[in-house]
Every structure is written in structure tokens, then in C-alpha cells.
Amino acid sequence: MKVSITVSINGRAHTAEVEPRLLLVQFLRDVVGLTGTKIGCDTSQCGACTVLLDGMAVKSCTCLAAQADGCAVTTVEGLASNGQLTALQEAFWNKHGLQCGFCTPGMLFAAHELLRTNPNPSPEQIRHGLEGNLCRCTGYQNIVRAVQAAAAAGGRA
Amino acid sequence: MSATVAAPAPARVFGSGIRRREDPRLLTGTALYTGDFTLPGQTYAAILRSPHAHARIRKIDTARANAAPGVVAVFTGADSEGVLKPIPCAWLIPNSDLKTAPYRPMAKDVVRFVGDAVAVVVAESAHQAYDALELIDVDYTPLAAVVDPQKAAEAGAPQLHAEAPGNIAFHWTVAGGDIDAAFKAAGVIVRDRIVQQRLIPTAMEPRGAVAQYVRATGELTLWNTTQNPHIVRFIMSVVTGVPEDRLRVVAPEVGGGFGSKIPQIQGDFITAFCAMQLGRPVKWVETRSENYISTTHGRDHVQEVELAATRDGRILGLRATVWAGMGGYLSTAAPGIPTILHGLMLSGPYQIPAIKEDVFGVYTTTTPVEAYRGAGRPEATYMLERLIELLADEIKVDPVEVRRRNLIPPFENGHAVVTGLTYDSGNYPGALDKALAQVGYDNLRQEQAAARAKGRYIGIGVSTYVEICGLGPSQVAGAVGFQGGLWESAIVRFHPSGKVHVFVGISPHGQGEETTFAQIVADELGVAVTDVKIVHGDTDNTPMGWGTYGSRATAVGGAALAVTTRKIKEKARLLASHLLEAAVEDIEYAGGKFFVRGFPDRSKTIQDIALMANVAWNLPQGMEAGLEASSFYDPPNFTYPFGAHIAVVEVDPETGHVELKRYVAADDCGHQINPMIVEGQVHGGVAQGIGQALWEQAVYDPNGQLLTGSLTDYAIPRADVLPDMEVLSTVTPSPHHPLGVKGIGEAGTIASTAAVYNAVIDALEPFGVRTLQMPLTPERIWRAISQSASAGRKEA
Numbered sequence: 001m002k003v004s005i006t007v008s009i010n011g012r013a014h015t016a017e018v019e020p021r022l023l024l025v026q027f028l029r030d031v032v033g034l035t036g037t038k039i040g041c042d043t044s045q046c047g048a049c050t051v052l053l054d055g056m057a058v059k060s061c062t063c064l065a066a067q068a069d070g071c072a073v074t075t076v077e078g079l080a081s082n083g084q085l086t087a088l089q090e091a092f093w094n095k096h097g098l099q100c101g102f103c104t105p106g107m108l109f110a111a112h113e114l115l116r117t118n119p120n121p122s123p124e125q126i127r128h129g130l131e132g133n134l135c136r137c138t139g140y141q142n143i144v145r146a147v148q149a150a151a152a153a154g155g156r157a
Numbered sequence: 158m159s160a161t162v163a164a165p166a167p168a169r170v171f172g173s174g175i176r177r178r179e180d181p182r183l184l185t186g187t188a189l190y191t192g193d194f195t196l197p198g199q200t201y202a203a204i205l206r207s208p209h210a211h212a213r214i215r216k217i218d219t220a221r222a223n224a225a226p227g228v229v230a231v232f233t234g235a236d237s238e239g240v241l242k243p244i245p246c247a248w249l250i251p252n253s254d255l256k257t258a259p260y261r262p263m264a265k266d267v268v269r270f271v272g273d274a275v276a277v278v279v280a281e282s283a284h285q286a287y288d289a290l291e292l293i294d295v296d297y298t299p300l301a302a303v304v305d306p307q308k309a310a311e312a313g314a315p316q317l318h319a320e321a322p323g324n325i326a327f328h329w330t331v332a333g334g335d336i337d338a339a340f341k342a343a344g345v346i347v348r349d350r351i352v353q354q355r356l357i358p359t360a361m362e363p364r365g366a367v368a369q370y371v372r373a374t375g376e377l378t379l380w381n382t383t384q385n386p387h388i389v390r391f392i393m394s395v396v397t398g399v400p401e402d403r404l405r406v407v408a409p410e411v412g413g414g415f416g417s418k419i420p421q422i423q424g425d426f427i428t429a430f431c432a433m434q435l436g437r438p439v440k441w442v443e444t445r446s447e448n449y450i451s452t453t454h455g456r457d458h459v460q461e462v463e464l465a466a467t468r469d470g471r472i473l474g475l476r477a478t479v480w481a482g483m484g485g486y487l488s489t490a491a492p493g494i495p496t497i498l499h500g501l502m503l504s505g506p507y508q509i510p511a512i513k514e515d516v517f518g519v520y521t522t523t524t525p526v527e528a529y530r531g532a533g534r535p536e537a538t539y540m541l542e543r544l545i546e547l548l549a550d551e552i553k554v555d556p557v558e559v560r561r562r563n564l565i566p567p568f569e570n571g572h573a574v575v576t577g578l579t580y581d582s583g584n585y586p587g588a589l590d591k592a593l594a595q596v597g598y599d600n601l602r603q604e605q606a607a608a609r610a611k612g613r614y615i616g617i618g619v620s621t622y623v624e625i626c627g628l629g630p631s632q633v634a635g636a637v638g639f640q641g642g643l644w645e646s647a648i649v650r651f652h653p654s655g656k657v658h659v660f661v662g663i664s665p666h667g668q669g670e671e672t673t674f675a676q677i678v679a680d681e682l683g684v685a686v687t688d689v690k691i692v693h694g695d696t697d698n699t700p701m702g703w704g705t706y707g708s709r710a711t712a713v714g715g716a717a718l719a720v721t722t723r724k725i726k727e728k729a730r731l732l733a734s735h736l737l738e739a740a741v742e743d744i745e746y747a748g749g750k751f752f753v754r755g756f757p758d759r760s761k762t763i764q765d766i767a768l769m770a771n772v773a774w775n776l777p778q779g780m781e782a783g784l785e786a787s788s789f790y791d792p793p794n795f796t797y798p799f800g801a802h803i804a805v806v807e808v809d810p811e812t813g814h815v816e817l818k819r820y821v822a823a824d825d826c827g828h829q830i831n832p833m834i835v836e837g838q839v840h841g842g843v844a845q846g847i848g849q850a851l852w853e854q855a856v857y858d859p860n861g862q863l864l865t866g867s868l869t870d871y872a873i874p875r876a877d878v879l880p881d882m883e884v885l886s887t888v889t890p891s892p893h894h895p896l897g898v899k900g901i902g903e904a905g906t907i908a909s910t911a912a913v914y915n916a917v918i919d920a921l922e923p924f925g926v927r928t929l930q931m932p933l934t935p936e937r938i939w940r941a942i943s944q945s946a947s948a949g950r951k952e953a
Contacts, residue, residue, distance in 0.1 A: 037186070085185075093181070096836075130877075131876050134868070136841070
């Protein structure tokens with residue numbers, strides 16, 4: 001049995017027949033072909049697959065594709081427009097907030113969610129806000145600096 | 158008062174913290190990692206792995222799986238037998254009675270760890286492949302398991318391989334000085350039994366491969382999550398029989414490695430095998446749980462150690478026996494880690510007149526052990542830093558003072574230690590002084606005493622270290638049994654427009670060498686850093702290289718680049734002399750321009766020279782066209798970065814919780830090409846070392862089941878548990894390196910575990926706790942405090 005879903009991804013509607021068990025992250029990567037969203041675990045710990053679902057950050061491995069029917073999804077491919085990086089992307093670049101880059105797409109959305117709910121977080125609040133996203137390269141310090149810088153620039157996403 | 162102000166020197170790109178050129182593609186989701194590739198006609202592989210730590214395979218029935226929807230093929234070890242050769246171990250330590258045993262890409266008769274590959278399903282979709290895995294019936298006869306390396310070496314332990322009686326894979330000894338005399342003369346001897354717990358590297362990108370085999374030409378292409386694509390090509394050729402000239406290995410974007418992407422693992426060969434059998438592209442990407450049981454682990458030592466010293470704290474000798482768990486098979490570089498990278502580093506930054514260590518590499522029914530960030534050196538540093546603390550405690554002298562009494566004095570060009578190594582340069586007291594000043598050591602000790610009086614338990618932990626990296630002179634590599642060279646190569650090519658293409662054998666996977674290498678080339682050639690493109694990772698268009706590990710990318714690959722650019726400058730100078738009609742001795746070079754000495758206006762830019770060399774309209778007699786050079790750089794010695802780290806913690810006696818209050822790192826990696834990147838490497842390295850001290854451990858039950866088999870159970874540090882690190886540096890250039898650099902990738906991990914551990918034990922001093930098993934979880938600390946309290950009540 002398959003179900004028909006239509007999901008708006010980065011502003012463009014995608015319709016597909018999918019298995020009910022298909023995860024949103026698998027839909028994004030394997031069906032739509034947007035591979036910027038990463039899979040780093042199988043227990044919803046790592047957060048590499050975090051995207052925006054109707055404006056809120058979710059781990060796209062915790063959500064079935066069918067549940068996203070009729071929703072709007074933003075992936076990392078949908079952040080920069082016309083080559084213009086967002087304030088968070090720019091801040092991650094400036095502050096060396098990434099090394100291998102694998103956690104980065106998810107980390108950007110976790111940071112986005114944090115700034116959405118708390119535009120001026122303290123370093124401690126940033127650390128708490130990002131605790132659901134794992135990074136093995138940076139020790140998080142420059143990610144915290146990047147989020148601080150983006151907050152100071154008044155920008156998110 | 159002078160009215161003139163010196164003009165600011167032009168900013169030099171070497172040494173500046175410019176932003177990384179890698180980042181835009183990583184920040185926008187356009188970078189392609191192995192798992193992101195999909196080829197036309199691609200199939201998906203899922204690997205069936207042993208649920209038993211040790212068992213005999215009686216029968217495998219694949220009929221139901223074969224008939225499942227979408228299944229293209231099912232293969233077992235019997236199918237690959239005779240087609241694939243066993244996976245070779247590439248570090249065969251001499252004089253150690255090393256016993257290798259066949260490590261099959263798919264087990265055929267016996268499985269030797271939970272996760273050993275048994276069969277593979279190839280299907281049209283990943284879901285179909287995983288569905289069909291559950292339909293394979295394997296009839297196992299379980300055999301006894303053994304997971305502790307010391308126990309596995311005891312008489313009567315379950316035996317893994319007929320080739321290795323007693324489970325002993327090798328027995329290696331390092332000895333220097335008169336160890337018996339040292340212990341005879343000792344005024345004090347301290348001992349410890351250290352368990353360097355097994356760790357799981359956990360690169361955020363799991364491992365995977367995409368293989369494409371063209372039957373018409375016999376060409377195999379493998380996209381692979383690897384730190385060393387050229388070694389993959391070499392070993393893949395040996396195992397599959399595909400000649401190296403028909404084998405292309407591509408390391409596309411690689412999401413971290415930390416040692417776990419050095420070895421060639423079963424899944425790589427299985428993927429290639431399936432593609433060759435089927436003539437269709439095959440993709441295999443492991444799940445995280447699969448990564449945890451089947452891709453390599455690190456550390457896993459049991460160490461019995463003793464240190465002889467005088468009553469005033471001068472070290473006389475160090476003696477140790479180490480049982481190093483190897484897992485079920487010898488992984489690619491595994492034997493070199495507890496021996497060459499550990500045993501030879503036992504003098505650390507200290508003057509130690511006599512050292513003897515016996516290392517037993519032991520087969521256990523566990524996942525194979527490989528390099529994990531630091532690889533051998535954290536195990537050496539931790540051992541020394543624990544013994545120093547125990548010595549300080551025994552003779553009641555401040556541990557910093559005990560370190561001072563034993564540190565090797567500053568040296569600029571060579572210091573021989575008793576294990577046979579010659580360190581290149583060092584100023585160990587300098588780094589220690591810098592870290593102590595930053596943390597305010599004397600004040601901290603006073604604060605600690607005041608806090609204790611109020612029932613608060615602050616601890617201060619110090620770790621001084623030196624490490625060996627920049628691997629290494631190939632002649633030495635051969636002498637210590639490494640089955641390859643350790644040089645690096647580079648090609649630097651000027652295009653007619655003056656833009657530069659650089660091809661390197663090094664294979665970065667997050668460290669940022671596309672940026673730092675461009676900085677080296679731009680600085681040497683006087684071109685804009687944005688005019689230099691670095692190409693790496695594809696064996697079809699890069700020169701041979703031995704890979705990125707052991708903090709060798711910049712130390713060896715960077716040196717190859719420097720040497721290559723200097724060859725280019727030599728040729729350019731000859732051409733400039735011809736074009737400027739001046740003697741070559743009169744040609745000077747600065748800021749990207751060649752000019753006639755004394756006549757700075759008579760000049761040619763490097764771009765002018767590049768154009769003329771490429772169009773070749775007017776070259777000196779006999780000069781070849783083009784402006785391009787290549788080099789093979791074989792380092793004359795290793796490099797030896799060093800430093801001092803200090804951790805400040807507070808332990809809550811009610812809960813055993815450790816709060817990291819401060820962390821100071823003073824590291825010396827010689828000249829820094831990009832200080833921003835250096836700092837980032839220290840951050841990440843320190844975080845991983847702290848992880849070992851406080852949270853991380855791969856736990857097996859006695860039957861060989863991995864209890865920490867997912868990220869739910871294995872605790873890598875999160876953002877909210879780590880402190881802000883205060884990162885400092887000193888600069889002691891390597892005397893033998895063309896750029897004076899050393900390497901920084903592993904330093905943080907090597908130093909930080911001992912610093913944090915020592916800080917916690919220091920905090921627990923009022924409770925009489927002198928040693929505890931890592932990781933220092935709240936439960937372990939709380940129990941130790943509770944036992945101490947109940948013991949205290951009994952005494953009272």
C-alpha cells in the first residue's frame with residue numbers, strides 16, 4: 001500500500017506515492033533528491049537530519065513522510081537565496097563553526113529554532129538549545145560563538 | 158618623540174586565520190558525501206551481521222531472502238571464498254612473533270565478534286534489502302566469548318584462532334636503560350593498574366561505499382568514506398584482484414574520521430564484490446548501530462605500571478605490562494598503535510633514564526580495534542600523568558613541582574630519549590608556565606583550600622605531554638613493519654592566466670587543508686590565496702599519498718607542497734633571468750615579483766612568467782615548456798608537538814556530578830598556518846579527550862554483546878556538558894621541517910583525558926580516593942565517596 005502526499009519543500013510542491021513507513025528524511029533524500037539533510041544515527045540522538053516543518057525545527061527521522069503531507073519543509077538547500085548566505089550560515093563561516101560539515105545542516109536549524117524562541121540567548125542557553133544535536137569535530141565552542149554572532153547581527157536561519 | 162610611524166607590514170596569508178573555503182558548500186547542503194551519490198541503475202546492499210560474539214556457522218539458508226520483493230542477489234561467505242582474498246593487516250611489527258589470522262570480508266565458518274559480516278542482500282531499494290535480511294536463516298553453534306584482553310591471554314581462555322595460540326597476536330618489548338638498577342635504587346615506587354577503556358570513534362558520518370564495475374573494461378570505481386583513498390586502492394586491489402590501474406577510489410566529502418576511516422572494513426569489500434558480481438552499481442551505507450558493532454573501536458588497554466623515583470621526586474625508571482585488545486581480527490594499522498605509537502612514547506616530556514614495557518596484542522571476541530584520535534599516545538600520556546600524580550601524592554610535593562623536576566629542559570635541535578626516539582624541538586617548561594599563568598595556579602590552590610573548608614570540592618588537574626606525529630620517515634616505517642611508505646607528494650601547476658592548480662595525495666576530511674594548503678602555496682609563490690585550487694581525494698587525478706591520520710597532513714603533505722613550490726620558483730627565476738636579460742644570480746624575488754637586484758622596476762610577475770612558460774614563445778635554450786613541479790617528500794624525522802593542559806572541576810559530593818569549571822590548553826605545534834583552524838582542532842580534540850575521562854566507554858557483557866550499541870547508550874559529549882576552553886599557544890618550530898610546522902590534530906585528545914581525570918581525583922583528595930576507573934561517571938564518583946564516608950565512620 002502506498003499513500004499519496006504533497007509536501008512543499010523550499011517553496012516548491014512535491015507530490016509522490018510513498019510507503020507509509022517512509023521517514024521524512026528518507027523522502028527528502030531518496031525521493032526528492034535533496035541530500036543536504038544528513039542521517040547520522042538511527043535513534044534520533046544526533047540531530048543531523050533536523051529541518052523546519054511548518055517553521056519549527058524537527059528531526060526529520062522522527063516524522064513519517066506521510067505526516068508531512070500538506071506541510072511546508074525547509075531544508076538546508078532552501079536557506080541561502082541567490083547565493084546570499086543567511087546570517088546564521090555567515091556566522092558559522094566566520095566563526096569556524098564547522099569542520100567536516102556533516103552535522104552542520106541540522107545544527108543550523110537547531111540554532112534557528114533557538115533564536116526563533118530566544119533572540120538573545122546567553123552562551124549557556126545556546127549550549128542547552130543545541131544539546132539535541134551532536135557534533136564530533138568542533139567541541140561546540142565555535143558553534144556557540146557563531147550563534148552569538150548571528151544573534152548580535154539580529155538574524156536567524 | 159618620533160613623528161614617523163612604520164607602515165604596517167603587508168598581511169601575510171601564512172599565519173592568518175582566514176575563513177575556510179570548504180565552508181560555503183558545506184553550509185548550503187551542496188557538498189556530496191559518499192551516501193549522497195546515486196548512480197543510474199544503482200542497487201542497495203544491506204549486510205547481515207553476526208548476533209554472536211563467537212560461533213560456528215553450521216548452515217545459511219538464503220532461499221526466502223532470495224525470493225523477497227526487489228531482491229537482486231544474496232551472497233554469503235561461501236560465495237566470496239576464493240574470489241576475495243582475506244583483508245590484510247598492514248602493520249606487521251617485527252620481532253614480536255606476530256600472528257595474523259585470516260580476516261575474511263564475509264565470515265565463512267566461524268564468526269568472531271558481534272557484527273562480523275555473514276551475508277549480504279542486494280536489492281532495488283534499501284528498504285527491500287533490509288526487509289530481506291530478516292529472511293536469511295543462519296544456524297549457529299555458539300562458542301565461548303572473551304572480551305577482556307588480560308583474561309583472553311590467560312590459560313584456559315576461549316581460543317579465537319588456531320594461528321595464534323593463547324590468543325596472543327604479538328608480544329613486543331621496548332627497553333632502554335638499566336631498569337633493574339632503577340628500581341633497586343628507588344627511594345619510592347608507585348604502582349597502578351590502568352584500564353584504558355575501549356572507545357567508539359563516532360565520526361558523525363557513518364561509513365559507506367558506492368561501487369561501480371564496468372565489465373566491458375574491467376574497471377572498478379569506489380566512492381568511499383576514507384581518510385586514505387590511495388591505500389584503499391592498494392588494498393582493494395590486493396583483495397579483489399582488480400589491477401591498480403583499473404581501480405579508481407574517490408573520497409568525496411568525508412564527514413570526520415578520527416581513525417575509524419583509516420582501515421578497509423568488510424563492508425567496503427562486500428560492496429565492491431557485489432558490484433563486480435552483478436555488473437550494477439551498489440551502494441552500502443551503514444546505520445549508526447551497525448557502525449558501533451562493526452566499524453573499528455579504539456584504545457582497550459589493560460596496563461600494569463610502576464614508576465621508580467628518588468624521595469625528592471626524580472624519576473628513575475618506568476616499567477609496564479600492557480594487554481592491548483585487538484578484537485576478533487587485526488585491523489589495517491592496529492598492531493602499530495600500542496607499540497610504535499605508544500611504547501616508544503613512554504618517556505613523554507620527561508627525563509627517564511630507564512624504561513621497559515611488554516605489550517601483548519590479544520585477540521578478543523570483540524569489534525576490531527584501530528586508531529582512534531591520538532592512537533597510542535593518549536594511552537602513553539595518561540599512564541605517565543597518572544604516575545606523576547601518584548608520585549606527587551606519595552612524596553607530598555605539589556604535582557606541578559614534580560613535573561618541573563623531571564621535564565626535559567628546552568632544546569632546539571634534537572633530544573634523544575631512552576626508547577630510541579629523537580625529539581625534534583621542545584620547550585616543555587615554557588608551555589607549562591604559560592598554562593599555569595593563564596589559570597592562576599597559586600591563587601587557584603588557595604581558592605581550593607578555602608572551598609574545601611566550606612564543604613566544596615574543587616579539583617585542579619595538570620597534564621604535560623609530547624606526542625609523535627608527522628608520520629614519518631619511510632625508512633623508519635619499513636623498519637617498524639609498516640607495509641607502505643609514509644612520504645607525501647604534490648603537484649603544483651601554473652595555468653597560463655597565473656592561476657594555480659595543486660594536486661595532493663593527502664585526503665582531508667574536515668580539517669580544512671583546502672584552505673591551509675592554499676595558504677602555503679600562496680605564501681610561497683606570492684599569488685593570491687584565491688588563485689590557488691587544491692584537489693584531493695580522487696586516485697585518478699591526484700598523486701600517490703598515504704593519507705590523513707597521525708597529524709601528518711600538514712606536517713608531511715604541507716612540506717611536500719613547500720618543497721614543490723620552491724622547485725617552481727627555481728624554474729621561474731631562470732625564466733625571469735632570460736626575459737629580463739640579467740644574470741640569474743642578480744634576480745631577486747619578493748611579493749610575487751622577480752626583479753633585477755637594484756632595479757626593482759625591471760621585473761616580471763610570477764603570472765608573467767607563468768604565461769610565458771605556458772605559451773613557450775621565448776624560453777631559454779633547452780628549457781621545457783610549462784610551469785609545473787612535483788615532489789615526493791620523505792621527512793627526515795617525525796615531528797613532536799607538545800603542551801600543557803589544566804582542568805578545573807568541581808565535584809558535587811551528593812550526586813558525584815563533575816562540573817568542568819575551566820579548561821586551559823597551551824599547545825605548541827610550531828608555526829601556525831591558520832590559527833583559527835589550529836584553535837578549532839584543539840577544541841575538538843579536547844572535547845573527545847574529556848569524553849573519555851568522563852562519559853565514554855564501549856561496554857561489552859561477558860558474552861560479547863555490545864551494550865553501548867547506539868548513540869542512546871554511548872555518551873559522546875553534547876554542547877551543554879563542555880566548558881569554554883581557553884586556548885593558548887607557544888611556538889617552537891620544528892628544525893627539520895621546511896615550514897617549521899608540526900601538527901595539531903590529535904594534541905587536544907592526547908592531553909585532555911589526563912588533565913580532567915587528575916582534576917577529579919584532586920577534588921576527591923579529602924575522601925582519600927586515589928584511583929578510579931574511567932569514565933568518571935557520577936555513579937562511580939558517588940560510590941567512591943560513599944565508600945570513603947562509610948570507611949571513615951568505621952575508623953571513627
